[in-house]
Amino acid sequence: MRVLLADDEITIAVTLTDALEEAGFEVTCAGDTDQALAALENEEIALVLTDIRMPGAGGMAVLERSMELDAQRPVIIMTGFAAMADASRAVDMGARFYLQKPFRNESMVALVETYARLRSLEVENSALRERLEGAEGFDEIIGESPAIRAVFGRVRTIAPSDATVLIQGESGTGKERFARAVHASSARAAEPFVAISCAALPESLLEAELFGFEKGAFTDARKERRGRFELADGGTFFLDDIDDMPLSTQVKLLRVLQERQVERLGAEGSRSLDLRFLAATKVPLRELVREGRFREDLFYRINVVPVELPPLRERVGDVPLLVRFMIERHGGGRRYELSTGTMRALERYPWPGNVRELENAVQRAIALCASGSELSLDDMLPQDPRWRGATLVTDEVQPLRERLREVEVEHIGRALEKTGGHRTQAADLLGISRKVLWEKMRDFGISAPGEDASEGTASKDTASNDAGTSEA
Structure with missing residues (x-):
């Protein structure tokens, strides 16, 4: 796999080239912007490392041209302290990561190896992708809309690697199900899948659940207990609602992700971990970073491969398919039907609670369908009795x-x-x-x-x- 290294500093060019070649990569060096652009045009470059400031138009021009030629090609930015603002802007433009100079060559090589594994998925795991492409979705996840098919394709691509994945989607879009789909389609499928929600526990209990504790670590710690990280060792760890994680816990999580080691509460040493990390958020983390409610360094650490789940209202044509699937799941073998008018009403409804709300509606209609086989719209959606065929609007709309x-x-x-x-x-x-x-x-x-x-x-x-x- 060939890496483009664009930097006018001779020391970095020589030492980093040696380190990359020792790790098994082929390296094309460019000392200025024009050489880097020429390499992008004429060579099969799998990954780009570029300095922000170098002779010519600079690293931003290299990033822009690389994105134009291949938007999926990873670009890693190298920057000095004075150019940190440009580095942040480069990440917003599509760069995968940036490292501030000076850095250890070992850190850069490890980063390149991570993104190189992503790049080589198509060749290394073609048999797995062929098996997945024959299906319309994954276990308990179906859909035919372009929006959800795009997500299916992304999951198939990233699943075989060990790359960190950040899943973003509104409540009820199925973030944990997609996390399970990533795990089930990976090489770790036979190992544990451990999930925990940051919103489900207070800060003190969250840390004990995540990291575990030694006997006597606190008043009720009568015996040692392994945390969720340790339970996921060898498999996949899924952290839901990471947007609700307290800042103090974010610091400790960052260390786990950086060092791949965990320290139990009350312990004197750390334990090594081998796991894949997946996280999910219901709100854009960049907004929380700007508000000071989420650490920027942690955001860049987990935002390696972002996956955005579309809300149900944007999945045009998927509601009838989902309804039929849910009837089969919850119908207990009975055949249930919906009138054309009912199905059209379901398709028009905005579903603020997304797929979870739709599934609850189907279950409720089945439970209330005492006789016959036709599910009632009144049982599925809240009706406004003042007008025929009107559903109740739960959100406040001012006159x-x-x-x-x-x-x-x-x-x-x-x-x-x-x-x-x-x-x-x-x-x-x-x-x-x-x-x-x-x-x-x-x-x-x-x-x-x-x-x-x-x-x-x-x-x-x-x-x-x-x-x-x-x-x-």
Whole structure:
């Protein structure tokens, strides 16, 4: 497998080339941007290592051209401290990872090996992919929509490797089922699959469950206990709802992922682990990183292979297929039918709870179907009794008049704030007369900056009279 190493620093080019070749890779070196771009055009490059700053347009141009030629080809960024902002931007553009200089060659080689295994999956595991491609999905996961087929294809590609996977999807989209599908299609399928949800336990119990503890580590620790990480040794560990993990626990998780070692609570030493790590989140972790609620270094450590699960409302055409599958699963051998109108209503419904909500609806309809074989829409979806065929809207939808009033109040207040309470200027910005502005301020109870409502009313009364006189 050939690696492109683009860096104008001779020391890095020589020593890193030697380390990569010793690890079994073929290396093409480029000392400037033009040489790197030429190598991308003319050679079969499987993976790119590029410095951000080097002669020519620089590493961003190398990244951009590599993505244009092969969007799946891994690109790893090397950067100095002064270029960290560019490195973060490169990751947003599609780079898989970045390392800050100086770094140990062993760390870079290990990173290259991880992404190289991903790159070689198609050749190394063709027999497994052929077996999976014949199916419409995985165990208990089906669908024919383009959105879900794309996920199936990604899972088939990544399953045979040991790469860390981050699954993102709304609640009820089936994140754990897809994690199990990854495990079942991997070389670790015969080994344990251990799952735990960060949302299910308080912080103190979560750490004890994850890391285990020694006898006497805390008051109730009457005997030693292996944690979930140890239980998953040799197999796959799935951490659900990682977005709910406390920051203090994130630090300890980062060490486990970096060192592949775990230390029980109250222990004096660490234990080595051999496992594959999968995680799931119901909210975008990048947003939590920006808000300071999730560690950036941990995010980059787990976001090796992202898999985004589409909500059910985006899986066009999958609802009838899923309904039939769930009837077979929960019907106890009985045949159940749905009218055309009922099926159309199910397809129109937005399913905020996704596949889980749909499955609950099918189970409820089967349980309430005392006789006959036709499942009732009334049993599957909450109905609004005021209109025929209307489902109950559970989310709050404000009346239009109220919502428009809120927007108008906010916009007028912003104009007054920007003008320092100058009503004539604010009215001009809003495209209304000074008299109309005063009327709205009176009706909505809006005060200009620096005055309370009573002061504003008195001054505005005078302003209104003045405005009426001048306009007359």
